[in-house]
Amino acid sequence: MANELKMTDVVIVGMGATGGVAALPLTRAGLEVVGLEAGTWLSPNDFAPDELRNNYRGWPQLVQKANHEVPTHRRRDGAPYSPRPSVHPMMNAVGGTTVHFWGQSWRLNPWDFKVVSATTARYGAARIPSGSTVEDWPFGLEELEPYYDKVEYEVGISGQAGNIKGKIDERGNIFEGPRAREYPMPALHGTGFTAMMADAAKAIGAHPFAGPAAINSRDYEGRAGCMYHGWCDRGGCPVSAKSSTNVTTIPKALATKRLKIVTRAQVLRIEVDAKGRASGVTYLRDGKSYFQPARIVLMGCFTFENVRLLLLSKSRLFPAGLSNNHGQVGRHYMTHNEIGSVSALFPQNLNNWYGLPAQGIAIDNWADDNFDHAGLDFIGGVNLWAMNARRPIAAASAETFGKTGTWGSDWKAFIRQNADRIHHGYMQKTTLPYDVNYLDLDPAMKDPLGDPVIRITADYQENERRVARFAQDKMAAWYQAAGAIEVRKGGVDGIMGIGAHAYGGTRMGDNVQTNVVNRWGFSHEVPNLGIMGASLMGTSGSRNPTLTIQALAWRTAQHLADNWKELAG
């Protein structure tokens, strides 16, 4: 039997991107919070600038809990399984995946909240791809704006505003929705390469700008500014210039003395009482099981684990898994549209050896509905991003544009000349949810405890392939305007498997028949169970999701604090 612990107001499963944020408004409101985290604290000494260890051996993800739970994938019902990756994209640690994420911290475009109504109004309902389950969000950008603002200042985001209360600032993203005020820090500085790409963007009629990043461009709240050394893409920051939650909102919450973090706690089940309310969670730590009772349970896991924990938590009242009496848990899954690569070869060195993925230049002209789709055969679009980052093993492993083989003296001469002349576009594109794409429990593959892992059944559909081809043309034009002498496009038949940007599975919406959680992030079926993370998002946007899920988490936590008596029962 599990050891029963003392009752707490709120238990949060996962001290990462969302749980680490939600703990702050809750503890500030006077609530007692227990944060359960499967990983441990990592220290600045863990973040060595070591490409082999971090990027090729997958340290420390390789040795963590999540790595025993890598989902399986097949393209559709009955299709053969795809090869299973050896490293899970998420991270178990206090701070979670914000420890090693790239830090791009975007607000969604206003269109992302109303894909159905805006598309129907502008182009007609027939333009929503058949088979898509996409819905409007239950609210628009204006509802989330105050929470974006809150997170930008409490976590620490650098950037350049493009639209303050409707006033457009050409230095920022002119397509962004209105914001209340500037970012708390200016954008990361540019480089010779980003300046070259900015000029090329103007030459093709686009509007270039430096994107927002959860990385300090100067000292902020006692943390150092970025050193631009460029080793934070698979590791954390050794001087805490990256605004991971373990150095921002979590320490602030701990300072209230009302947050207790239990590390190495592997949550097994969400428990319910006889009335169907969540009563707490059972977790395993060092081989012993504990029951943590709580008035409110908040789940703040990566998409796959949010879904898996619900599906594993079966009970008499919820025989198909917790909060799944409408069969919606696992539905509407999607990842960012990652098909259709573009790479370029330049005639001169780019000096890309330093810098970081978040230090780049963006084009938003062809994202979302920022351009007229009337003559096109798809909806959505692409955010184009050219980053200043390169490391030696990856540089030596780059493609050769058909100019040589991959070894021997000819190859060596090629790589000696061109190691710093090759660039790969980073293109985040719209993905829509479809009824054929979903997550469930794998019938065969299990974790070391004998619990099934998630099975992904998903594939890109025709809209995604069309967006990808369109995006490739734009990226290629951008490179050519910048002077590239070779541009290569990859295929668009790649698989939609395990994404670092994985969405859906516990979608948020007013309709209880098609959504798991309500507009506040609380379960339609279990009133004291809140869910946070990208599993809530019903549209992907064409940009990194972290800031959005953090804004949603803050909003859920604030709603809980403001309505405590009603929700805690």
Place this chain on the structure above:
Amino acid sequence: MGKSPGDKAPKGHSRRDLFKWAGAASVLAGTGSVQAQAAPATLPYREALETLTAAEADTLEAFCARLIPSDANGPGAKEARAAHYIDRALGGALASARDAYRSGLLALDFKAREANGKPFSALDAKSQDAMLTELEKTESSFFNLVRQHTLQGTFCDPYYGGNAGFVGWTLLGYPGIRMFVSEQDEAKNAHPVPVRKSAYDFPMFDRHNAHIADGIAAPADLAHMPYGMGNSKNGE
């Protein structure tokens, strides 16, 4: 956060700390070669075989040397000690590839002896290239495995036993690991002076160096035990 919250989270580093350490590292770096890290400077550099047999190592050494040859463009995989890197890694991080090397290298050498009456390592470069060209077509997974590991062994941090003398980084024109990169270092046509240091020359990351303990609390997991549970009774 001006100071750490309580005694629980790991203590942060300031940039000033890092520069202080970087200064210490640059003094240490004067002691010279990569090999000095693996053995006390008073001993000559040695290489053991930790995983491969001598015959396997001979074949692999020749294989790597043709993938990234020593030629007019400078030293290659042999000088970088890529095969030494692979031998060490096969006993650790790459252990799952050990059997593939055993069977793959044996088959390559067997074919060389069968066709030419000589071990693969004793063939001339032209004959070795012909055999590897054939291997790339017929046994592409093994070929690509060795190629991938040879790239790692030639361009990795020298701590791992490859990229000896930084020959890989020099081949690419990589200016090396810096902890602080200035705006000027990233400007157009900038040519930062090459730094030839391992990540583990920075005392912050070097476990051998006593500096690592300076002011840094270990992650205080035990302080986060479930309340009501004794620290000593539960787990390791």
